[in-house]
Amino acid sequence: MLKLTAIKRRDAFELNVAIEVATPGVVALFGGSGCGKTTLINIVAGLLHAEQATIEVDGTVLENSSAGVRLAPEQRRIGYVFQDSRLFPHLNVLANLRYGERRAPAQARRIAFDKVVDLLALHGLLQRRPFALSGGERQRVALGRALLSQPRLLLLDEPLASLDAARRDEVIPYLEMLRDEFALPIVYVSHQFEEVLRLASHVVLMDRGQAIAQGGIEAISLNPALRAIVGADAIGSVLTGSIVAADSHTGLASIQVGAGIVHVSLRDAKPGAKVRVQVLARDVILASREPQGLSVRNVLKGAIASIAADDAETDLVHVDVGGAVILSRVTRAASVALDLKQGMPVWVLVKAVSIRGHAFLAPAT
Amino acid sequence: MLSAAELDAVALSLNVALRSVLASVPCAILVAWWLARSRSRGRLVLDALVHLPLVLPPVVIGYLLLLMFGMRGWFGGWLHDTFGIQLIFTRAGAALATAVMTFPLVVRAIRISLEGADPGLEEAARTLGAGPWDRFFTITLPLMLPGVLAGAVTAFAAGLGEFGAVITFVSNIPGETRTLPLALYTALQTPGGEAMAARLAAISFTLGLAGLLVAELIARRMRRAMGR
Numbered sequence: 001m002l003k004l005t006a007i008k009r010r011d012a013f014e015l016n017v018a019i020e021v022a023t024p025g026v027v028a029l030f031g032g033s034g035c036g037k038t039t040l041i042n043i044v045a046g047l048l049h050a051e052q053a054t055i056e057v058d059g060t061v062l063e064n065s066s067a068g069v070r071l072a073p074e075q076r077r078i079g080y081v082f083q084d085s086r087l088f089p090h091l092n093v094l095a096n097l098r099y100g101e102r103r104a105p106a107q108a109r110r111i112a113f114d115k116v117v118d119l120l121a122l123h124g125l126l127q128r129r130p131f132a133l134s135g136g137e138r139q140r141v142a143l144g145r146a147l148l149s150q151p152r153l154l155l156l157d158e159p160l161a162s163l164d165a166a167r168r169d170e171v172i173p174y175l176e177m178l179r180d181e182f183a184l185p186i187v188y189v190s191h192q193f194e195e196v197l198r199l200a201s202h203v204v205l206m207d208r209g210q211a212i213a214q215g216g217i218e219a220i221s222l223n224p225a226l227r228a229i230v231g232a233d234a235i236g237s238v239l240t241g242s243i244v245a246a247d248s249h250t251g252l253a254s255i256q257v258g259a260g261i262v263h264v265s266l267r268d269a270k271p272g273a274k275v276r277v278q279v280l281a282r283d284v285i286l287a288s289r290e291p292q293g294l295s296v297r298n299v300l301k302g303a304i305a306s307i308a309a310d311d312a313e314t315d316l317v318h319v320d321v322g323g324a325v326i327l328s329r330v331t332r333a334a335s336v337a338l339d340l341k342q343g344m345p346v347w348v349l350v351k352a353v354s355i356r357g358h359a360f361l362a363p364a365t
Numbered sequence: 366m367l368s369a370a371e372l373d374a375v376a377l378s379l380n381v382a383l384r385s386v387l388a389s390v391p392c393a394i395l396v397a398w399w400l401a402r403s404r405s406r407g408r409l410v411l412d413a414l415v416h417l418p419l420v421l422p423p424v425v426i427g428y429l430l431l432l433m434f435g436m437r438g439w440f441g442g443w444l445h446d447t448f449g450i451q452l453i454f455t456r457a458g459a460a461l462a463t464a465v466m467t468f469p470l471v472v473r474a475i476r477i478s479l480e481g482a483d484p485g486l487e488e489a490a491r492t493l494g495a496g497p498w499d500r501f502f503t504i505t506l507p508l509m510l511p512g513v514l515a516g517a518v519t520a521f522a523a524g525l526g527e528f529g530a531v532i533t534f535v536s537n538i539p540g541e542t543r544t545l546p547l548a549l550y551t552a553l554q555t556p557g558g559e560a561m562a563a564r565l566a567a568i569s570f571t572l573g574l575a576g577l578l579v580a581e582l583i584a585r586r587m588r589r590a591m592g593r
Contacts, residue, residue, distance in 0.1 A: 047488055073491040086489040089591040090507040099503075100493035131591065149493045 079146030100149025259322025382524035427533025478512030522576020
């Protein structure tokens with residue numbers, strides 16, 4: 001179990017968050033800049049003082065203000081990967097990696113040096129100095145350094161934020177591998193929903209210092225508060241399902257979602273694997289009658305669970321497709337023309353190609 | 366080529382400058398560290414105090430040292446009676462006067478390299494399990510090393526030529542406190558000493574220039590090693 005509660009006031013800003021989740025797993029702190037994500041993990045790491053805080057990892061209390069317990073950061077064994085990597089410039093990669101490892105108590109050693117170097121592909125970098133590394137390499141070394149300090153909890157503060165899109169795609173698979181390989185609780189700070197989609201098992205939506213919503217990513221993806229953070233074009237329901245069939249020729253995988261099947265472009269898909277897809281609301285077409293003769297691969301039958309005005313011209317429609325909900329963003333004019341009403345049966349149309357890039361193998365937990 | 370007296374003066378200058386650097390560097394590290402990291406108000410006062418030798422006439426520094434470390438000075442008598450240490454009229458005294466005069470140079474150099482170093486690195490070391498002393502010796506000190514070396518070399522070069530504070534505090538005793546600039550001054554006061562003065566001036570010039578070049582080279586090499 002991971003328990004984090006913190007209250008901190010600073011001028012007009014108040015941080016007030018309480019999180020309690022099962023371990024291991026990835027808790028994603030998601031929100032716009034200035035919402036208090038980094039403040040919260042600095043409190044968790046012990047680098048910032050909070051008026052009130054409880055930090056408990058798997059039964060070990062690291063801070064409890066009411067009991068007067070507050071361990072120094074160097075005694076917490078919390079690995080921290082900073083946005084700007086913070087590798088020690090006067091040490092080579094090897095010495096950076098060993099820095100935390102050497103200071104970890106012997107009985108806590110469970111993450112082996114060779115394994116980390118293997119997984120993060122650091123062999124060729126060991127003798128280099130940090131300035132001779134690319135941004136992506138730097139973050140991989142920082143990850144390795146934090147892991148080797150044998151942490152009981154790993155904090156990742158927007159580890160991809162300083163990287164361009166290509167470098168980001170290069171590092172994400174390593175993060176997924178770490179999540180699956182070492183059963184470590186991870187707190188992941190991000191303002192990129194795509195990262196959250198790929199990594200998180202529990203999402204905390206933060207705004208102005210408060211946790212405005214938290215839970216599984218499927219439920220969070222439907223939360224109106226998310227719309228305010230990511231914007232109209234980026235919202236869409238997240239669906240989790242198992243692969244029931246995979247066609248290696250076309251690269252299409254069929255996923256059981258609710259009562260229907262969704263086809264998505266997914267390489268290396270194996271039947272039985274769990275998959276997470278995000279279907280952007282703006283890519284979802286609704287039909288009031290069963291459509292025929294279309295190239296669209298995904299046609300799911302469902303019923304309208306709710307309709308809400310999204311802005312002046314568009315409505316956001318929640319369609320229940322037999323246990324799962326798909327969001328569709330339609331113009332008000334279309335909504336009126338089709339006479340969309342709550343409870344009405346509709347067909348949901350999604351092009352398989354528009355899901356490409358949003359389908360990922362789901363976290364094991 | 367050089368007379369025994371001239372060689373004496375050069376050797377003495379090297380000796381005094383080296384001792385002054387050895388004495389000032391550890392203090393300068395502590396002071397620079399505190400100045401760069403502390404947010405207390407005492408910082409301003411200490412900062413001004415450290416830089417005083419740059420703006421005061423060196424004679425004043427020499428005079429203050431006399432007041433403090435003269436045989437009847439505030440500490441001088443106590444030092445002599447308790448430890449048998451005499452600073453006035455000795456090389457050790459010359460080294461002390463030189464150290465005080467060059468102290469701001471060392472502090473400045475260290476502080477600049479420390480301020481260029483990200484304090485976030487110390488935080489990172491904390492999360493990796495390093496306590497305060499551990500952090501100081503494995504992160505902070507290595508990060509200020511370029512400044513320490515550059516400052517030490519500059520101070521050494523400057524210390525070879527310290528005049529006013531030295532002559533005021535420890536006088537001009539051949540073989541004991543007559544360093545290079547004092548010998549040069551004496552030569553100028555002596556009829557027929559022009560040739561000697563010129564040679565000593567040339568030596569001063571060469572040593573000073575070499576010192577500055579070495580300091581710059583060290584700073585550059587270390588910056589490059591850290592990719593800054």
